Every structure is written in C-alpha cells, then in structure tokens.
Amino acid sequence: MNAAAERLLIVEDDPGLTRQLRWSFEAYEPVFAEDRNSAIDQIRRHEPQVVLLDLGLPPDAEGIEEGMRALSDILRLAPATKVVVVTGNGDESSAIKAVAAGAYDFYQKPVEIQVLELIIQRAFHIWQLERQNRQLRSNADRPLHGLIATSESMRRIVRQIEKIAPTSATTLLQGDTGSGKEVLARALHRLSPRAEQPFVAINCAAIPEHLLESELFGYEKGAFTGAQKQTLGKIELAEGGTLFLDEIGDMAHSLQAKLLRFLQERVIERVGGRHEIPVNARVVCATHRDLESLIAEGEFREDLYYRIAEITIRIPPLRERDSDAIAIAKALFDKANKEHGRALRGFAPEALAAIEYHDWPGNVRELEHRVNRAVILAEGKLIDAADMGLVHPVEDSDDGQLNLRQVRDVAERSALEKSLARADGNISKAARFLGVSRPAIYDLMRKHGIESN
Structure with a gap:
C-alpha cells in the first residue's frame, strides 16, 4: 500500500x-x-x-x-x-x-x-x-485462483468444480467462446490429486487435421517426411496429470475414433509406431458447439460424446451472470493498470453502468480487451464508457414477467449483487449504494442465499 x-x-x-x-x-x-x-x-x-x-x-x-x-x-x-x-x-x-x-x-x-x-x-x-x-x-478458502464468481450461477459452478476435482471423471465444459472454459479446466487440475503433475492443453480447432494426430499422439523417427526424431505427443506429455482438449467439437471424424480408443483403453500408439503405450491422464474437454446437434448431423461420434461427458458443466455467458462483469472488470483493471504503468483510479459511474448494460457477445475475452484498451487510452484519471468503446445505457424494456413478487425478488437480488460487486464486497459501501442500512444488506443476503466474500 x-x-x-x-x-x-x-x-x-x-x-x-x-x-x-x-x-x-x-x-x-x-x-x-x-x-x-x-x-x-x-x-x-x-x-x-x-x-x-x-x-x-x-x-x-x-x-x-x-x-x-x-x-x-x-x-x-x-x-x-x-x-x-x-x-x-x-x-x-x-x-x-x-x-x-x-x-x-x-x-x-x-x-x-x-x-x-x-x-x-x-x-x-x-x-x-x-x-x-x-x-x-x-x-x-477460495482455491479457484483466476476465477471471479459473484453471481449465483457461477457460485454453483464453483461448488461443482470443487466436488468433481478430487475424482478422475472425464469432464466436458460447454460454453460460449471466451466464457472461461480453460480457467475452469485449470481449476479442476489444481484442486485434484494430480495438481503437481503436468497440465497439458491443446486447441483442436487451431491445428490442421493432418498435424493434429501427431500433436496428440506423437510420432516415431521416420514416420513421415521431416520426422527426424522420436517426438512425444500431448497425451503422453500429460502422463500423471491432466489433458485439456479445447474445442473438441472441431476435431476431425477420423481422429475421434483414435481418441475414443485412448479413452476406452488408456493406451496410445505413436504415428509410425507399433507398440501400445499406456498413459494415465485425466481428460477434460471443452467446446462452444452443441455436440448433440453435431451427433444428429453425423459430425460427432455418439460413443465418444458419452465418454467425454461423464460430467458436463455448462458455463453461462457473461450477459447471464449478473454482477460478474463489474467484478471481473475491476480485477482486469488492476492488472492492466499495473502492467501498463498507469496511475488510473478506476471506473467512472457511467462506465460501470455501461459494463452492466452491455451484452458482452465476446464474454470475458471481450471484457479483457476493452478494459486493456481503456487503460492504455484513457486521458482522465477515471475510465469512462467512451474509453471502453461502450454506449451509455438506456432503460430496459419490459421483460414480460407479470408476477409482481417474482419481479420484485429478481430486481432485488440483481440490485444487491450489482451493489456488492461495485463495492468489492464491502457491506458499508453496498448499503450506501442501495440507500439502506448494513443490517438490511445482511438480511437481503440471507434472503437470497448470497454469501459474503
């Protein structure tokens, strides 16, 4: 300080x-x-x-x-x-x-x-x-380092991760691009008995089909032109640890069969090899695609789907995670402010309102990009909405809910989560934002099952 x-x-x-x-x-x-x-x-x-x-x-x-x-x-x-x-x-x-x-x-x-x-x-x-x-x-007390979860939907996911991590269950993470799938995969690894062993990640959509096989399974010397030495694949490198297959929905159909064999038998053969190699690695997969629709279209193997989806966690997009956007933005601001050597004080109120209002189609990745840009370009001591390339919010239209108690509860919870996020969990600040007393804040938190950080 x-x-x-x-x-x-x-x-x-x-x-x-x-x-x-x-x-x-x-x-x-x-x-x-x-x-x-x-x-x-x-x-x-x-x-x-x-x-x-x-x-x-x-x-x-x-x-x-x-x-x-x-x-x-x-x-x-x-x-x-x-x-x-x-x-x-x-x-x-x-x-x-x-x-x-x-x-x-x-x-x-x-x-x-x-x-x-x-x-x-x-x-x-x-x-x-x-x-x-x-x-x-x-x-x-909060071992999911790198994950900011103030909304109830993400708190539920944190609790799921904590329960799944000690097991060896193959886990499928489904969510939009940029929603934090790799962060959760790393949390699963970090909380598991394999935490001291390697975490090996590969993006199945980023590597051409003809190279992905050798990247996953490795290859022997002379297996193909340019294979001048024996090379271990990502699966072998994950021995004892966790293999993270990102965007598995984009994996070629021919490779899906080979991956299925590994998941069933826990052995691999390198490209050009003749010997089975046992590998003990936990597998965590992620995708932004609807695998069940791909199965119906014949683009994804149904038997592979059931192998990788022993447990499925669906990650909501940022727009559905009330209060998370502000909390994440503040954490990203602190990081960027330090990295770029700026001495900014934070977000102006209209910037916070704009963050709450924006739909975030690019999820956390988009938020990180906009905060980073704002920290670099901001001319004042406070970041405003224009610095982030966001528009000022307008009043929301009617959401169609007609039950008065339900509408009131939803609005009350949303206001509470947003005030706590703006106040960084400080109860006194949150009470001032809402114009109520500290005991009233505690009563609301108990009513809506929100835990204090």
Whole structure:
C-alpha cells in the first residue's frame, strides 16, 4: 500500500491542534471530524485505515464517555481499523480502558508530533500486515485462483468444480467462446490429486487435421517426411496429470475414433509406431458447439460424446451472470493498470453502468480487451464508457414477467449483487449504494442465499 492510499481520520475539536495535525500528517490524506457523529460519517465515507481519536469530545469535552462511544461505533463499523486514542496528561486509566475496549494504542497530551508520527506509522504497518494475512486466508478458502464468481450461477459452478476435482471423471465444459472454459479446466487440475503433475492443453480447432494426430499422439523417427526424431505427443506429455482438449467439437471424424480408443483403453500408439503405450491422464474437454446437434448431423461420434461427458458443466455467458462483469472488470483493471504503468483510479459511474448494460457477445475475452484498451487510452484519471468503446445505457424494456413478487425478488437480488460487486464486497459501501442500512444488506443476503466474500 503506498502513501497515497493511506487515509488517516483525526477526531479532534481543538481548532489549533487540528491545524497542527493537518500540517504534520498531510502525507496520509488526513480527514477530520469534530465530534462522534461527524467521525462516523467520515468512517463511512472514507474508510480510513487509522483513526486518531481524542477521547474528550463534545458535548462532554472534560470526560471520556462520548469518546468511548465513538471508539465503540468506529470498531463496530470498521473492525480492522486501528484507533489511536489521545487522552489528557496523566490520565492513564482512560487510556487503559480504551485499549481494553479495542483501541490499538494511546497517546497522552501534550502532543509531541515526532512520537505520535511513529505510533501512527506503526499502526498503518500493522493494518497492512493484517490485511495481507486476511487475503492469504481468503485465497486459501477460495482455491479457484483466476476465477471471479459473484453471481449465483457461477457460485454453483464453483461448488461443482470443487466436488468433481478430487475424482478422475472425464469432464466436458460447454460454453460460449471466451466464457472461461480453460480457467475452469485449470481449476479442476489444481484442486485434484494430480495438481503437481503436468497440465497439458491443446486447441483442436487451431491445428490442421493432418498435424493434429501427431500433436496428440506423437510420432516415431521416420514416420513421415521431416520426422527426424522420436517426438512425444500431448497425451503422453500429460502422463500423471491432466489433458485439456479445447474445442473438441472441431476435431476431425477420423481422429475421434483414435481418441475414443485412448479413452476406452488408456493406451496410445505413436504415428509410425507399433507398440501400445499406456498413459494415465485425466481428460477434460471443452467446446462452444452443441455436440448433440453435431451427433444428429453425423459430425460427432455418439460413443465418444458419452465418454467425454461423464460430467458436463455448462458455463453461462457473461450477459447471464449478473454482477460478474463489474467484478471481473475491476480485477482486469488492476492488472492492466499495473502492467501498463498507469496511475488510473478506476471506473467512472457511467462506465460501470455501461459494463452492466452491455451484452458482452465476446464474454470475458471481450471484457479483457476493452478494459486493456481503456487503460492504455484513457486521458482522465477515471475510465469512462467512451474509453471502453461502450454506449451509455438506456432503460430496459419490459421483460414480460407479470408476477409482481417474482419481479420484485429478481430486481432485488440483481440490485444487491450489482451493489456488492461495485463495492468489492464491502457491506458499508453496498448499503450506501442501495440507500439502506448494513443490517438490511445482511438480511437481503440471507434472503437470497448470497454469501459474503
């Protein structure tokens, strides 16, 4: 976390001391409050990591009760915040009481700026270490690295992946181009007992038919013109690990029979070879095509279909994954902002609205392209809709639903998911976006079965 991102809230009603502290801590983007109510407003608005809190607040400037109530309110709203309390000279009992109530540290007046600066600097450092620790725990709890799933439809898929991964079941991933099929395939591998072994991917649509056989099965020296040495194929290279066959719906009919034999017997023969080679590899396939229609047209073998589709996972397009587009866009923005050396602050509100409105025919791949382009070309500090080549949204037309309760529930859930995505899972921010209280957000999450990240 750099200094520009460090926010310090100073709660102090003495104008002279406030001016001194403003000048001394200007590197921390300080914000100020004079009493408990304004302090709470600043906590909600700015979410400071560290708070410098004078316990002697009006209307009881000579006592500590109002300051203690402010401490309690701050920690209730933002438990991770580090609160440094300031007490009167010699008032150690108040400092001890505040620390027992959850304050990070204390300092007694009169203020010595150099000492106070060290305390605050250490508080920011501890906050950062704790944040990193929370992220590590969060990543451990969410092993599908690279997959962002805030919508219920994708959360269901995550749960399926977690159940399937420990098995050896051949799995078929069906979804539009760019919907994240390889990300899910890699997640299956990463969560499986084969995680330390190779993950080998091949795109069946990207390699000409006459080359695909040798790419898959390998070849012996002299098998054809130019075969100057024995070469292992992708299937052999996946020994002990996972073989990912992307766009299997485009595989030539002649090769489908050879792949079927491998799936049935778990042996292969290299091109030009005479010996069977056993291979122990899990197979995960993916396609954007309707294989059942291809079977009806005679373009895909039915017996192969049933071999590769022991378990089928259908990935919804991005347009059907409410709230995922914004969450993914923010993650892509962070990556691109760093890669291109920009110092952009994020998306303007109209850009977020445009992301929600767009149909995303190219799915996540299109979203990545547009975000990357916007980061490179944006002239302001915030990306707007024009930077992404998107149009401003218009009001949606009637969707034909006539059941009022059903319409209300759908709209309520959609608004909740989108607000949580915009707020990066921050409950306080989401509550502000919707104009409701934090308890109301929690009630809505329980009602709709949405888990907090």
